[in-house]
Amino acid sequence: MFARIYGAATLGLNGHVIAVETDISNGLPSFDLVGLAATSVKEAKERVRAAVKNSGYEFPMRRLTVNLAPADLKKDTAGLDLSLAVAILVSSGQIPEEVCENCLFLGELALDGRIRPVNGILPMVLEGAAQGMKTVFVSRDNAAEALLCPDLTVYGVGTLCDVAGHLTGEKALEAARAALPDPDLPDYDVDFSEVQGQAEAKRVLEIAAAGGHNVLMIGPPGSGKTMLAKRIPTILPPMNEAEALEATKIYSVAGLLGKGRLLQQRPFRSPHHTISMAGLVGGGSIPKPGEVTLSHHGVLFLDELPEFPRSVLEVLRQPLEDGVVHIARVQAALSYPSRFVLVAAMNPCPCGRYGFDEGCICSESEIRRYTHKISGPLLDRIDLHVRVERPAYQELITRRKAESSAAIRSRVLSARRRQQERLAPYGCTCNAHMGHREIRATCQLTEAAQQLLREAFDVLRLSARSYDRIIKVSQTIADLAKEPVIAKEHVAEAISYRNKMQQP
Structure with missing residues (x-):
């Protein structure tokens, strides 16, 4: 039968x-x-x-x-x-x-x-x-x-x-029922109000959250780079229904969904620097999703960036540029979404003091070898570079509470709404996702801003990618300031966040 x-x-x-x-x-x-x-x-x-x-x-x-x-x-x-x-x-x-x-x-x-x-x-x-x-x-x-x-x-x-x-028909089953939604969604257990000082770093992370930009933090050990990075999800806008469903599908396939509920918080992934290429971008005979896909719609945090093998870091180029990673194997060729905010942290040298403390004990060759583990093309794809200084003693002992994540998130949400209204006809959700066509169609620069950008392009010998990324960051800064056009001061601030990697 x-x-x-x-x-x-x-x-x-x-x-x-x-x-x-x-x-x-x-x-x-x-x-x-x-x-x-x-x-x-x-x-x-x-x-x-x-x-x-x-x-x-x-x-x-x-x-x-x-x-x-x-x-x-x-x-x-x-x-x-x-x-x-x-x-x-x-x-x-x-x-x-x-x-x-x-x-x-x-x-x-x-x-x-x-x-x-x-x-x-x-x-x-x-x-x-x-x-x-x-x-x-x-x-x-x-x-x-x-x-x-x-x-x-x-x-x-x-x-x-x-x-x-x-x-x-021997014994009918009762259909399962969805649990009542939790009226008070679980909140984050960390907050920016716990971070004293670090005004410049907080400003950079606010810009990154508002526009979906990638960030590199450079500073000595113990300056608060990891502490700052772990709080970035608290200022990101909540996922909409489509984003939450897509992220939930990824975690379901990876077997990481837990109780089977729809994901509410944006993913935050922090792999160790011993991770392999397959672990980062996905792999196997039938490719499984890697960390870049598990970070989709969230944050991928790479601590101690130069400690990652250079070959592993180089595979980030495609997902950072295209928001998707293509994996081809004999049995299957698959594409996984990987639209995430990259947050990287590193020391300026092996001992961690170069440029911040006169006590650096590293030789010039050691510093060069350490910093050259990160290639120029990868650095070019990171929009915002910030030097994280050691906090002053008075900042550590003060009882005055720093600005909360809720206050920062309110400004981020306002900037995101402006972006969504402007970019809705082009299918983008934030400034970082714009291509050259969207930049030309939606980003308006004043004459002074255009002149400053022209001078920076020649003096700093910027690539075409860097040119586009400076405009995208400038647009995010203008959105945070609720300005309709990109002014000279917005471009100047965006340029100041370019490559901060110091060489001896």
Whole structure:
């Protein structure tokens, strides 16, 4: 008897509905699985066989053929176990086929028939809903995540018996319900009011948050670079619904979603400097998302920047420029979104005192070797450079509270609204995402500002990329000042934040 049941798998960040076709015919007992299945799917034969028997159902001792369609798509998930088991029960006549119409079955089976959670549920159910599915059966631990798709009836099930009992009418299940939204979203446990002094660094980070610009902080050890970086998400605007859903899909595929709720806070990723290229941009035989993708719509913080291998840092060029990373492997070529704010921190030299303290003990060759680990093209893609000085003693002992993140965020939100109104026809959300066409169409400079930019272009020997980035930063500064055009002082401030890397 032939039966067709639907499961799903992921490839990259996208879900794909998989038709699980089973056919039971006369012949010697066998179990053939075809359809470009990875090892994790091929091993499902033994899990499904044991789960069906241990759940009290009959496993057909005849010739069993299972096809996973489409056959040209690599299937690499244990989440097809449940759909395989249901397809076998339907094909053997133990479950009516008509009750499985427009149903999606997602879950890994234990040998005793329990259903375990799997990664990537959100993109799977979104794709299932897009293809007309009405009902989805998932593990109880995945039910909250599946409920993020409002177009499906979700059943959170614990065992294969629960699924079969519901489909045969023996014991109906109750559909899962979405938890009531938390009226008080969890707030950040850090705040800019805890940072004393560092007025210039705070100003630079405010500009970065307002325009989505990349930042490099240079300063001696203990000056507060990491402390400042960890507070940047507190001044970024909240994610809109589309951004939150996209970020949640990424974390779902990566298995980092936790309780399965929609992400509310912008991601903040801080990988150690021993990370590999594949860990940073993604990789594997079937590429998985890396740190640049996990930072999408958030912040990627690289502390001790020169300690990262140069080969690892160079792979940041494409995602910083294009907001997407392309990974090609033999089995798959995928593109992952990577639109993030890069925040990097470094010491000026190996001992950390050059240019800030007369006690530097590094030789000129050591300083050059240290700073040359960061290439010119990478520095050119970082819009804002700031030197973070050691705070004065009086700033540390003062009891006067510094400006809070809420106050800074209010100015950032105001600047972002101006940008969204101006850039809405071009599909951009902030100044950092503008291309040359958008700059020419939307950025207006006064004559004095244009003259200053012309002089800086010749004196500083700026590249075309640097020219565009100075204008984008100047536009953000003007937006923060609520000015309709870019004035000379806005350009002057933007130029002052260019390369601060000192050489002996």
